[in-house]
Amino acid sequence: MTMATTAMTKEQQILALLAKNPFLQQNEIAEQLGITRSSVANYIMNLSNKGKIRGKGYILAPHKRIVTIGGTNMDIAGTALTELRLQDSNLGKIKCSAGGVARNIAQNIAMLGQESHLISVVGDDPYGATLLETTRLAGVKIEQCYKLANQTTSTYLSLHNHSGEMVVAINDMDILQCLTPELLASRLDFIQHSDVLVLDCNLSETTLAWLFTHCGHLPIFVDPVSTFKAMKIKPYLHKIHTLKPNRMEAEILSGITIEQPEDLVKVANWFHSQGLQRLVMSLGADGVFYSEKGGFADTMAAFKTEIVNVTGAGDAMMAGLACCYLENRSFSASVRYAQACSAMALASVFTNNPNLSDDSVKQLLEN
Incomplete structure (x- = not known):
């Protein structure tokens, strides 16, 4: 420890x-x-x-809680030790770890010191039991999760090159289709009394629509997850407070190709015209572009850090944004804090950096 x-x-x-x-x-x-x-x-x-x-x-101080709803996976990652050769056997390292976008975000929120609740589904199998216990030990409250009989816990298999960049991934996430409005109805009162609601687009379109309809009064933060899954939220951008897409996800949602800096503003204006309050767009090595409806837009340079593992960096950033909102920090300060969370994830071999804390992030910002 x-x-x-x-x-x-x-x-x-x-x-x-x-x-x-x-x-x-x-x-x-x-x-x-x-x-x-x-x-x-x-x-x-x-x-x-x-x-x-x-x-x-x-x-x-009065309790404030962040509720995160979405995917919980057992992550199995293989990383090549040398240049990756396709259609051949490669020397490398294979590791299993607790994952899933929503679960990762919830764990990072807990590690940053906020009251974090996860609502997700796992199977009644060894992977499910391991995931719930690992998440609980990390400080996340898992009482609202569902353990489903005769279901297989979601599994995510990824392959990375020797630089740590993901080359391809396969996910078996059928169990998330069971996280339906009918199932979530028993948690609705709990969800509606949260202070921040974080959703990932691994949820079905029907479930997302139900949550936006019944929880529209809450500040809702959304992680699109992928270009394909991002399209589920296009009709509900006016219900979202903060959206954290990458460049490709922002392009697919807006229909605007980003080729030069001026295009970033065009994309932001499009999102705000749809009703989105805040946009935080990851630009990879170029940093983050962030924009607020009726406010300002700017680009913030990335932290200089040794990249060990890219998996989980976006989840850490989302956690940082949600925590800063709960603490009423300014938008620009929130983005910088979230970038520091992401930098710590990038510098760790683990998806969730075990050294992440509010103090460690502030120390990184000071340095």
Whole structure:
């Protein structure tokens, strides 16, 4: 367990104790957690700086929660050690890890210190049990997830070249078709009382339409996932607060080809004319173009970082954007913070960087 992860766990444990008894003394907390009183004092100071604790008697700040709905996968990734040779056997490394766009976003949100809830489906099989336990241990609340009998947990198989770039992928995500409005109806009240709702386009068009209809009063953040899946949300752009497409997804949705910088503004204007509030478009090595309806548009350069693994960078960025919105940060500051989250994902061999935390992101921004 890393130092950042340990700190996050202790802070969560302290918040849980104070929720039961706001008048606990620091020495009592230290005794219950098996740490020193000075350590408790440091954790209390950090929680106060983050706005989690305020006032006398350790009054906890009102709970705000982010609910993420979408895909949960077992990711199996193969990476070639040398230049990839197609139609041949390649030396490389193969690893299995918890994945899925929505699940990854939810985990990153939890690691950044916000209350994160995931609503997804897994099968009643070993992969499903592993995914739920891994996600829970990462700090995500999984009580709203569904475990379905006689279903196979979603699996995502990807092949990467020696530079870490994905060459091709195959996904077996049929189980997500079971995440229907009829199934979600039992969670509707819970969803409607969230502070931010994050959706991925792995959800069916019918389910997305149902969520936009019943949760349109919420700030809804959407990850298009792919050019093909992005088209599901075209009729509902006016219901979306923040959309995070890449260049190709933005082109396919708007019908505008991006060939020069002026085209970025054209694309943004088209999205805003459809009712979209905020656009955050990933431009890869060229950074991020971001635009707000009735506001400003600008390009922000990418962080200089060694790219170890591109999988999960967009999920970390979305998590950063959602967390910053919850904390009422400015749009430009939110984008820069989200870029730092993405840079940390790029620099890790894991899809979700285990060192990600609000403190580690702020330290990267300061550096």
